[in-house]
Amino acid sequence: xxxxxxxxxxxxxxxxxxxxxxxxxxxxxxxxxxxxxxxxxxxxxxxxxxxxxxxxxxxxxxxxxxxxxxxxxxxxxxxxxxxxxxxxxxxxxxxxxxxxxxxxxxxxxxxxxxxxxxxxxxxxxxxxxxxxxxxxxxxxxxxxxxxxxxxxxxxxxxxxxxxxxxxxxxxxxxxxxxxxxxxxxxxxxxxxxxxxxxxxxxxxxxxxxxxxxxxxxxxxxxxxxxxxxxxxxxxxxxxxxxxxxxxxxxxxxxxxxxxxxxxxxxxxxxxxxxxxxxxxxxxxxxxxxxxxxxxxxxxxxxxxxxxxxxxxxxxxxxxxxxxxxxxxxxxxxxxxxxxxxxxxxxxxxxxxxxxxxxxxxxxxxxxxxxxxxxxxx
Amino acid sequence: xxxxxxxxxxxxxxxxxxxxxxxxxxxxxxxxxxxxxxxxxxxxxxxxxxxxxxxxxxxxxxxxxxxxxxxxxxxxxxxxxxxxxxxxxxxxxxxxxxxxxxxxxxxxxxxxxxxxxxxxxxxxxxxxxxxxxxxxxxxxxxxxxxxxxxxxxxxxxxxxxxxxxxxxxxxxxxxxxxxxxxxxxxxxxxxxxxxxxxxxxxxxxxxxxxxxxxxxxxxxxxxxxxxxxxxxxxxxxxxxxxxxxxxxxxxxxxxxxxxxxxxxxxxxxxxxxxxxxxxxxxxxxxxxxxxxxxxxxxxxxxxxxxxxxxxxxxxxxxxxxxxxxxxxxxxxxxxxxxxxxxxxxxxxxxxxxxxxxxxxxxxxxxxxxxxxxxxxxxxxxxxxxx
Numbered sequence: 001x002x003x004x005x006x007x008x009x010x011x012x013x014x015x016x017x018x019x020x021x022x023x024x025x026x027x028x029x030x031x032x033x034x035x036x037x038x039x040x041x042x043x044x045x046x047x048x049x050x051x052x053x054x055x056x057x058x059x060x061x062x063x064x065x066x067x068x069x070x071x072x073x074x075x076x077x078x079x080x081x082x083x084x085x086x087x088x089x090x091x092x093x094x095x096x097x098x099x100x101x102x103x104x105x106x107x108x109x110x111x112x113x114x115x116x117x118x119x120x121x122x123x124x125x126x127x128x129x130x131x132x133x134x135x136x137x138x139x140x141x142x143x144x145x146x147x148x149x150x151x152x153x154x155x156x157x158x159x160x161x162x163x164x165x166x167x168x169x170x171x172x173x174x175x176x177x178x179x180x181x182x183x184x185x186x187x188x189x190x191x192x193x194x195x196x197x198x199x200x201x202x203x204x205x206x207x208x209x210x211x212x213x214x215x216x217x218x219x220x221x222x223x224x225x226x227x228x229x230x231x232x233x234x235x236x237x238x239x240x241x242x243x244x245x246x247x248x249x250x251x252x253x254x255x256x257x258x259x260x261x262x263x264x265x266x267x268x269x270x271x272x273x274x275x276x277x278x279x280x281x282x283x284x285x286x287x288x289x290x291x292x293x294x295x296x297x298x299x300x301x302x303x304x305x306x307x308x309x310x311x312x313x314x315x316x317x318x319x320x321x322x323x324x325x326x327x328x329x330x331x332x333x334x335x336x337x338x339x340x341x342x343x344x345x346x347x348x349x350x351x352x353x354x355x356x357x358x359x360x361x362x363x364x365x366x367x368x369x370x371x372x373x374x375x376x377x
Numbered sequence: 378x379x380x381x382x383x384x385x386x387x388x389x390x391x392x393x394x395x396x397x398x399x400x401x402x403x404x405x406x407x408x409x410x411x412x413x414x415x416x417x418x419x420x421x422x423x424x425x426x427x428x429x430x431x432x433x434x435x436x437x438x439x440x441x442x443x444x445x446x447x448x449x450x451x452x453x454x455x456x457x458x459x460x461x462x463x464x465x466x467x468x469x470x471x472x473x474x475x476x477x478x479x480x481x482x483x484x485x486x487x488x489x490x491x492x493x494x495x496x497x498x499x500x501x502x503x504x505x506x507x508x509x510x511x512x513x514x515x516x517x518x519x520x521x522x523x524x525x526x527x528x529x530x531x532x533x534x535x536x537x538x539x540x541x542x543x544x545x546x547x548x549x550x551x552x553x554x555x556x557x558x559x560x561x562x563x564x565x566x567x568x569x570x571x572x573x574x575x576x577x578x579x580x581x582x583x584x585x586x587x588x589x590x591x592x593x594x595x596x597x598x599x600x601x602x603x604x605x606x607x608x609x610x611x612x613x614x615x616x617x618x619x620x621x622x623x624x625x626x627x628x629x630x631x632x633x634x635x636x637x638x639x640x641x642x643x644x645x646x647x648x649x650x651x652x653x654x655x656x657x658x659x660x661x662x663x664x665x666x667x668x669x670x671x672x673x674x675x676x677x678x679x680x681x682x683x684x685x686x687x688x689x690x691x692x693x694x695x696x697x698x699x700x701x702x703x704x705x706x707x708x709x710x711x712x713x714x715x716x717x718x719x720x721x722x723x724x725x726x727x728x729x730x731x732x733x734x735x736x737x738x739x740x741x742x743x744x745x746x747x748x749x750x751x752x753x754x755x756x757x758x759x760x761x762x763x
Contacts, residue, residue, distance in 0.1 A: 288638075290640060296668075307640075
């Protein structure tokens with residue numbers, strides 16, 4: 001029995017990625033051919049034997065609910081544990097109807113749940129971060145250091161093309177965090193990037209939340225973590241491999257294409273046999289490649305029927321690509337129908353789109369052309 | 378506590394499938410892989426759920442490990458039910474008797490208690506050796522409309538092959554007057570598909586009688602159906618038109634796999650209106666490298682392809698390295714085809730490693746035979762297997 005509970009915050013940053021989250025939470029954005037963003041947080045947790053997972057939802061979470069179902073595909077349909085969705089909850093008589101928009105507000109929303117946790121530690125994850133991180137080792141480190149908080153950080157963050165302000169940090173040789181700062185890019189003062197996966201002592205989390213309520217704090221990082229760095233009990237666990245934040249379509253596109261072009265990134269995220277990524281499985285047939293198919297350097301999910309050319313692309317489940325069509329440098333999400341002699345270059349197609357014969361759509365690598373869900377072209 | 382069911386299915390899945398040789402060395406025939414993502418038993422099980430039958434007894438006997446792991450509690454077919462669902466029924470030791478399943482009829486006989494507890498009006502008898510999509514509900518409707526006590530599903534086979542099958546000779550109204558098991562001179566080409574619907578009381582009555590007959594080989598085709606006919610019972614043939622393939626031999630298994638290829642395949646598994654369900658695993662999407670050449674093939678998740686794949690079926694997790702050529706072949710889970718290796722006209726069972734520059738099979742020709750590489754074999758560097 002694991003001594004850790006998981007909390008996944010599914011709606012943070014839903015508002016920044018407006019194109020892809022019209023009718024889904026950030027957590028439900030499809031990624032890497034057959035996954036949704038939440039699969040990475042869920043898999044990281046279950047691969048560390050965390051079997052009690054609370055997913056805090058806020059609004060437009062229907063597709064997330066459908067994806068998770070009973071939790072069976074992650075072995076999370078359990079008695080006494082497993083997965084549960086915590087939707088906004090209003091006490092009778094209460095007139096407030098404010099939905100959370102920060103980590104702290106989201107956590108404050110579920111204080112009764114946190115008060116009831118028996119587990120000694122909690123892992124809090126955002127859902128717009130994609131990585132395959134060894135939380136078993138992170139937990140062992142957290143306990144060895146007797147840390148109040150252990151932050152999972154990227155040791156070697158990317159430079160340039162940063163889409164949003166993020167939290168950077170500096171740690172000493174033991175991993176004790178010395179500085180935390182919000183910024184656009186890594187600097188020598190704060191060389192590592194916080195991946196918004198936090199391991200906390202449950203008792204400490206309760207104390208932090210009480211403190212936040214007393215002082216009317218709003219930001220978990222700025223008001224809580226930054227002010228407690230001086231306690232010397234905040235550590236970081238360094239992650240070496242691939243990671244991706246998905247703040248908007250441009251970043252989504254860049255990180256997706258990286259999986260196609262960079263075998264190491266692909267291997268780190270999807271190829272770890274000890275830590276597979278779990279997702280909702282469908283009953284789908286194998287991919288059928290026709291006589292005219294030319295496919296190279298692409299990730300392709302099951303149940304597709306492909307008779308065209310596909311290069312440097314990610315094709316999700318159940319996509320049909322007609323003869324003579326050329327799909328390059330593009331991400332085509334599930335169920336799309338691409339007719340004959342269609343040309344797509346640097347396109348992100350959301351689910352269930354229909355592109356009729358002969359159409360030509362092109363973006364560029366820094367600004368992909370986005371086709372909204374269910375759009376007929 | 379059991380709930381009454383109108384119709385339950387009994388799926389005979391204990392067969393050895395000895396004509397599949399190496400493929401069934403350690404696996405029961407119904408657990409042999411098919412079509413990149415499936416096992417043979419997925420077809421009758423999916424047909425059941427697509428026909429609204431939610432109670433299925435799966436009778437296992439020969440090498441049940443892979444089969445039992447695949448079936449589990451029936452969850453992939455939504456057959457993990459509170460009322461009904463899937464039950465695995467192996468031979469068992471009784472207080473007085475204990476026996477292996479001696480024949481198809483005896484296997485059902487030994488599980489009469491299972492049938493009785495659901496108080497079913499009808500029992501559908503199925504086998505796990507065929508690839509087909511069929512709505513059993515239509516057959517049941519036919520059975521009820523004809524007021525038959527037993528209905529046998531039939532399919533037209535080429536007359537020159539009819540002597541390999543059980544042949545139903547019928548009157549113009551579809552009623553059967555004679556059933557000939559593998560006749561030397563078949564009178565027609567209506568072959569039994571080994572699918573029967575019985576009224577439960579009739580089934581139980583004839584199973585008891587068959588069991589009491591010491592000379593019986595306890596087989597539906599050989600003994601039970603003829604006994605019903607001899608007694609003048611009302612038997613009907615239900616003509617099925619559609620894809621149906623006995624995959625009992627290496628060449629028929631290979632052919633059935635090839636039937637999934639082409640622009641409009643004769644058996645379409647991408648059709649979502651009649652899905653074939655199977656146990657699915659969370660593998661990564663397949664990766665097709667920049668040296669890959671693909672033509673007319675089925676490829677499944679977890680594969681990494683950097684060579685040439687033509688007219689072939691690749692199961693999950695197959696690696697085809699650069700310069701390797703896989704042609705007219707069925708390659709099962711987690712096989713590695715090393716660089717420069719050639720696989721043609723073959724069935725390669727799971728976990729096989731074909732090292733670099735090895736050759737398996739010869740190109741498809743009129744006289745060539747399909748080569749089978751058994752599970753877990755290693756074909757050494759440069760070796761030739763023909």
